[in-house]
Amino acid sequence: MRRRLSLIAAAxxxxxxxxxxGGAAETxxxxxxxxxxxxxxxxxxxxxxxxxxKVGLDALVKVFNTDYPGLTxxxxxxxxxxxxxxxxxxxxxxxxxxxxxxFQAHAGAELQDYIDAEQLEDLTSFYTDNNLTDQFPxxxxxxxxxxxxxxxxxxNIHRSNVVWANVEVLKDAGLDPTKPAEDLDxxxxxxxxxxxxxxxxxxxxxxxxxxxLFENVLLSSLGVDGYNGLWDGATDWKGADVTKAIExxxxxxxxxxxxxxxxxxxAPATQLVQDGAAGYNLMxxxxxxxxxxxxxxxxxxxTYFPMPGTKGVFNFLADSFTLxxxxxxxxxxxxxxxxxxxxxxxxxxxxxxGSIPANTTAKTDDFSEYQKSAIxxxxxxxxxxxxxxxxxxxxxxLNDLSTxxxxxxxxNDVAALQESAATTAEKFAK
Amino acid sequence: xxxxxxxxGPGLLLLAPTIILVGVFVYWLIIENFRVSLxxxxxxxxxxxxxxxxxxxxxxxxxxxxxxxLNLLILxxxxxxxxxxxxxxxxxxxxxxxxxxxxxxxxYLFPMSISFIASGVVWRWLLSSLQxxxxxxxxxxxxxxxxxxxGLGFMQNDWxxxxxxxxxxxxxxxxxxxxxxxxxxxxxxxxGIPEELxxxxxIDGCSEWKLYRHVIFPQLSPVMLSAVIIIGHMSLKLFDLIxxxxxDANTYDVQVPATMMWxxxxxxxxxxxxxxxxxxxVLVAIVVIPYLMYTSRAEKx
Numbered sequence: 001m002r003r004r005l006s007l008i009a010a011a012x013x014x015x016x017x018x019x020x021x022g023g024a025a026e027t028x029x030x031x032x033x034x035x036x037x038x039x040x041x042x043x044x045x046x047x048x049x050x051x052x053x054k055v056g057l058d059a060l061v062k063v064f065n066t067d068y069p070g071l072t073x074x075x076x077x078x079x080x081x082x083x084x085x086x087x088x089x090x091x092x093x094x095x096x097x098x099x100x101x102x103f104q105a106h107a108g109a110e111l112q113d114y115i116d117a118e119q120l121e122d123l124t125s126f127y128t129d130n131n132l133t134d135q136f137p138x139x140x141x142x143x144x145x146x147x148x149x150x151x152x153x154x155x156n157i158h159r160s161n162v163v164w165a166n167v168e169v170l171k172d173a174g175l176d177p178t179k180p181a182e183d184l185d186x187x188x189x190x191x192x193x194x195x196x197x198x199x200x201x202x203x204x205x206x207x208x209x210x211x212x213l214f215e216n217v218l219l220s221s222l223g224v225d226g227y228n229g230l231w232d233g234a235t236d237w238k239g240a241d242v243t244k245a246i247e248x249x250x251x252x253x254x255x256x257x258x259x260x261x262x263x264x265x266x267a268p269a270t271q272l273v274q275d276g277a278a279g280y281n282l283m284x285x286x287x288x289x290x291x292x293x294x295x296x297x298x299x300x301x302x303t304y305f306p307m308p309g310t311k312g313v314f315n316f317l318a319d320s321f322t323l324x325x326x327x328x329x330x331x332x333x334x335x336x337x338x339x340x341x342x343x344x345x346x347x348x349x350x351x352x353x354g355s356i357p358a359n360t361t362a363k364t365d366d367f368s369e370y371q372k373s374a375i376x377x378x379x380x381x382x383x384x385x386x387x388x389x390x391x392x393x394x395x396x397x398l399n400d401l402s403t404x405x406x407x408x409x410x411x412n413d414v415a416a417l418q419e420s421a422a423t424t425a426e427k428f429a430k
Numbered sequence: 431x432x433x434x435x436x437x438x439g440p441g442l443l444l445l446a447p448t449i450i451l452v453g454v455f456v457y458w459l460i461i462e463n464f465r466v467s468l469x470x471x472x473x474x475x476x477x478x479x480x481x482x483x484x485x486x487x488x489x490x491x492x493x494x495x496x497x498x499x500l501n502l503l504i505l506x507x508x509x510x511x512x513x514x515x516x517x518x519x520x521x522x523x524x525x526x527x528x529x530x531x532x533x534x535x536x537x538y539l540f541p542m543s544i545s546f547i548a549s550g551v552v553w554r555w556l557l558s559s560l561q562x563x564x565x566x567x568x569x570x571x572x573x574x575x576x577x578x579x580x581g582l583g584f585m586q587n588d589w590x591x592x593x594x595x596x597x598x599x600x601x602x603x604x605x606x607x608x609x610x611x612x613x614x615x616x617x618x619x620x621x622g623i624p625e626e627l628x629x630x631x632x633i634d635g636c637s638e639w640k641l642y643r644h645v646i647f648p649q650l651s652p653v654m655l656s657a658v659i660i661i662g663h664m665s666l667k668l669f670d671l672i673x674x675x676x677x678d679a680n681t682y683d684v685q686v687p688a689t690m691m692w693x694x695x696x697x698x699x700x701x702x703x704x705x706x707x708x709x710x711x712v713l714v715a716i717v718v719i720p721y722l723m724y725t726s727r728a729e730k731x
Contacts, residue, residue, distance in 0.1 A: 410593035
């Protein structure tokens with residue numbers, strides 16, 4: 001153990017020296033005094049344990065080690081289930097009063113649970129000390145602010161309303177890959193054409209990916225205001241327009257692979273598109289990293305476009321990091337948060353993870369084609385919060401709705417889904 | 431006085447660690463769990479407002495929870511019937527003096543040595559719901575592919591991806607895993623019946639069927655009861671196998687109270703999760719306690 005520590009320290013020092021040689025070493029000017037003097041271990045809890053997420057985290061740790069050679073990064077990542085395993089471990093630790101120094105949480109409503117439970121420190125002064133308020137987009141800051149206080153530092157932004165398509169399959173079905181459908185009805189017509197060509201029109205996986213499909217059909221059918229209203233009570237869940245949206249979802253779901261519940265996670269569904277077995281896959285833009293890793297080329301092998309009917313809308317989710325109450329090394333945690341919020345940290349992390357930086361001052365010249373287009377869209381689109389990823393509603397609400405959507409996959413009962421969604425909304429909207 | 435302490439003192443001293451540990455980690459936690467189930471802590475926000483038994487009544491009125499109870503009933507019936515039939519059949523075959531009995535006994539028992547999690551991962555693939563005549567059917571794997579390639583394609587089905595009978599498919603791997611254990615129980619039962627009884631029955635002109643009906647079966651009933659209790663309470667608590675086979679915990683088709691409790695807990699709905707836990711405890715107690723009373727009375731006699 002001792003030996004490993006000294007090795008890490010040596011590596012960190014080496015990194016620092018190399019950066020110094022390059023003449024590009026910028027001492028983090030915005031470091032508050034306690035953070036720069038911090039020593040010891042910083043335990044950071046995430047569910048980034050493999051794939052592009054792990055690569056991103058490693059890149060971030062490298063920047064952190066350069067910024068703070070006196071600190072040691074302690075990786076407390078828990079793998080599995082798109083974060084659900086990690087969240088249960090974390091819940092137990094927080095409940096026992098034994099928090100890590102910093103943990104990952106989706107920005108938005110999911111954070112609300114932790115704030116209500118008084119498990120998070122107020123980071124408003126941290127923002128002002130580091131001039132972060134001006135560096136993040138206002139839309140994002142608004143979603144992080146609760147009662148005038150900010151509780152977390154966002155690390156990256158993802159988009160959930162992206163459809164990924166196999167160019168070859170589309171061409172075989174007589175569709176033009178460069179001209180995606182304009183609205184939901186046109187898309188359903190396209191799905192029908194792919195079905196006629198003998199392929200699976202739309203690939204989807206288990207429960208949460210179905211919820212993601214559901215939210216984007218709602219968004220497409222109800223529009224931005226209608227969709228937002230579902231979460232704040234302005235839209236009536238029992239209304240005729242919601243019935244119409246659920247009918248559309250039923251139609252779209254009928255074009256998906258029948259073994260959707262057997263697929264272990266989102267990646268096998270995206271793989272179906274890569275293999276040419278399916279035409280489309282609606283998936284958050286972490287799929288971009290998978291296409292890139294497997295050597296697929298945008299435009300020739302695959303193409304992407306916003307979910308039909310949601311052009312000009314950015315269905316957003318973001319990861320953010322917190323300072324829990326009772327963290328063993330708060331100064332170290334603040335150092336970690338400083339690196340996360342910094343332009344350098346965000347550029348290194350997001351380039352590897354395939355997402356876009358939350359910090360608008362991060363250098364993104366060498367990002368991929370998709371990432372650049374997403375950065376552009378984020379700056380000009382209307383932004384809505386994703387349901388499936390805890391940005392729109394608290395976890396308990398999402399859970400109940402997920403059960404209803406999972407049930408719908410079996411019985412296709414539109415009235416039952418609408419009824420239970422309405423009941424759930426009533427229960428939590430109070 | 432001292433003499434009396436000397437009489438029971440050492441025994442108590444020896445038992446004390448067990449009593450304390452079981453007291454804290456079993457009974458105190460049950461009480462604490464019961465307390466949480468009476469509060470309204472449905473989100474992460476700490477709350478200690480008592481709401482009586484309304485969590486229980488809401489749960490029992492909830493159609494999703496009713497569905498999970500129905501699933502549990504189907505699972506238990508199929509699981510019990512399957513293990514008892516196969517276990518008895520194998521024990522009966524092995525009871526006849528047969529060559530290679532030891533090998534077969536080991537073969538039937540082996541699946542039990544694998545953990546549910548490990549076998550569940552394999553069964554996830556075997557029970558894949560895709561069928562060859564569906565769109566994308568060329569990707570079909572597992573049992574459906576096997577059935578198709580041996581000419582039994584009409585027997586393909588969607589296994590656990592069915593809201594009503596899907597849970598019965600989960601019983602298939604469970605039966606595969608525990609039939610051997612029930613076989614071992616029955617085999618011990620068969621061996622416990624003295625050969626003289628069979629001989630006496632045969633001399634009295636008993637047919638082979640009547641021998642089993644009137645001599646062997648009645649003597650196997652205690653074994654049968656043990657098997658029902660052991661398999662039954664395992665079935666009521668079954669969680670890991672479902673979790674390993676079904677990728678998403680929140681899958682309606684195969685929801686049972688144990689998995690629903692997990693989903694509620696993850697969603698910070700501690701009160702509902704605790705209430706489901708108490709309901710499960712009561713269900714298991716209904717199965718186990720009469721059995722414990724029966725055996726303790728039998729021992730006294």
